[in-house]
Amino acid sequence: MRIGELAGLSGVAASTLRFYEGNGLLPAPRRAGNGYRDYPVETLERIGLIRLAQSLGFNLEQIRKVLASQGSEGSHAMIVQGLQARLEEIEQLQVRLGEQRQGILEMLDGLRNNPAGAACAHAGKLLPRQADRRG
Numbered sequence: 394m395r396i397g398e399l400a401g402l403s404g405v406a407a408s409t410l411r412f413y414e415g416n417g418l419l420p421a422p423r424r425a426g427n428g429y430r431d432y433p434v435e436t437l438e439r440i441g442l443i444r445l446a447q448s449l450g451f452n453l454e455q456i457r458k459v460l461a462s463q464g465s466e467g468s469h470a471m472i473v474q475g476l477q478a479r480l481e482e483i484e485q486l487q488v489r490l491g492e493q494r495q496g497i498l499e500m501l502d503g504l505r506n507n508p509a510g511a512a513c514a515h516a517g518k519l520l521p522r523q524a525d526r527r528g
Contacts, residue, residue: 403444
């Protein structure tokens with residue numbers, strides 16, 4: 394199928410498909426006599442995998458490594474290891490976001506409970522408590 398058709402079916406812009414191809418995420422398609430790219434149907438599945446991996450927070454280099462290893466002996470283990478590492482990153486991020494949320498709630502509470510004229514002067518005193526918690 395031509396790039397326009399592939400773009401329509403996959404929901405990915407033709408320019409993004411060319412980018413994926415240029416960066417090794419999609420194999421170079423064969424070229425028709427007129428020079429047009431002719432993608433096999435399997436390319437749709439590969440694009441789906443790329444988009445799924447991106448939605449889970451994997452960067453293009455990580456995706457490229459997994460795609461390059463497909464079919465190899467260590468492919469399954471690499472995917473499992475990558476998913477476990479990403480899960481750990483997400484859990485650490487959740488902890489940091491929870492701490493930031495608590496700091497903001499404390500700051501809001503402090504600002505709401507101070508007279509309007511003095512609220513901003515006290516804001517600086519609330520910020521270090523958040524920073525100390527990360528320590």
